[in-house]
Amino acid sequence: MSRKRCAACDELFTPCRNVPDQAFCSKPACQGERRRRWQRDKRKQDPDYRANQAAAQKRWRERNPRYWRSYRQAHPEYSAQNREQQRERNRRRGLSDTAPSPAAIAKMNEYPGKKAVESGTYRLIPVPGPGIAKMDEYLVKMQVLSDGYASPAAIAKR
Ligand SMILES: [Zn+2]
Structure with a gap:
């Protein structure tokens, strides 16, 4: 089988026989990159997937409130950005700020x-x-x- 260039590390690799379209080599970092790109595209194209991911993240945050609180404290810009996005969503829906x-x-x-x-x-x-x-x-x-x-x-x- 002919060798291909990995889409992540740019090195030559031999695709698995049963995955002829393989674009990433088998190095863990490159497989991780492959999954990240897949998720990114999926989020962009599939509203259901996006909603499921958001819901899963929300559930996780609710199960880990302490971690989440310290994350927000360590990343104040994250909270500020979230507030801004919520205000924008409210504005689009014609709701006033709920705070x-x-x-x-x-x-x-x-x-x-x-x-x-x-x-x-x-x-x-x-x-x-x-x-x-x-x-x-x-x-x-x-x-x-x-x-x-x-x-x-x-x-x-x-
Ligand atoms: Zn690679």
């Missing part, structure tokens, strides 16, 4: 002894908007972990 305004937060602070939200079971009802299909409502159990609020300035910085 409370500094004025709203200041109002909550008028009653320092009173929690705005108590731990308990809540009915979570998605608000449908343009481009968002009607969703089922959920019963969620919420536990308030912190008492008191950060100052509006600190929240704006988050």
Whole structure:
């Protein structure tokens, strides 16, 4: 069988007999590169795949909240970029920013002894908007972990 040039390391290699179209040699780094490129193309072309990947990542973040928190702290630009993208998505959907305004937060602070939200079971009802299909409502159990609020300035910085 004729030799080919690897698409990653550019070295000559002999393709496996049963993989005539093999474009990458068998070195682990080149096989890793092959998978990365495959995923990148798949994400670009397949909305379902993209959604599944995003959902899997979200599940992972929810299972590893501590890792995720320290990641965000170590990469503040990541959070900033995410916030910006969310604002952009909201804008396209015609939703206003869901974060409370500094004025709203200041109002909550008028009653320092009173929690705005108590731990308990809540009915979570998605608000449908343009481009968002009607969703089922959920019963969620919420536990308030912190008492008191950060100052509006600190929240704006988050
Ligand atoms: Zn290679």
